[in-house]
Amino acid sequence: MKKLAFIILTAGCVISCTGTSEKQEKISGDTVRQSYEVSVGRPSGKVEIRLEKDTILPNENRIGLTIRNNSPHTIQTGKTHYFDRWNGKEWERVYPELTDDNTIITFDAIGYELSPGKELTLYARLYRFAYHYAAGKYRICWPITEEGKKRTLIKEVYIKE
Secondary structure, eight states, X not given: OHHHHHHHHHHHHHHHSBSOEEEEEEEETTEEEEEEESOBSOOOSXXXXXXXXXXXXXXXXXXXXXXXXOSSSOEEEOSOOEEEEEOSSSEEEOOTTOOTTOOOOOOOOXXXXXXTTOEEXXXXXXXXXXXXXOSEEEEEEEEEEETTEEEEEEEEEEEOO
């Protein structure tokens, strides 16, 4: 059941994220392992995400980020975000909501519209009480809607244990 949920969540991510590059890797016989690069539709390049720093320390539970809209149209976003971890070969989604103690992680259902030329400062939360982040390279994935299309802004960050 968990495997099915993972496949469905992964498929949903690939459909709703920015610029996809799928790779297939033969493991044995007819077994094919698919990995994904986040992206189905690329942001225009005029919408950007900046982090307040490039390393998150062990005592920190969030990192500030700024979304800047340099496009000629209004974009929409919210507080929902997720992290992917680089495992040395590919990006793997971090699922802090899948905990042994049945902790439920939710996001405020707040929508923001960001006019052309404006920026918005928000925080990406780590939820360390529910998930242990091993030291390494991660990326923050922040969904937006641009011209009616769902996209994801991505920025790499290093997390220390």
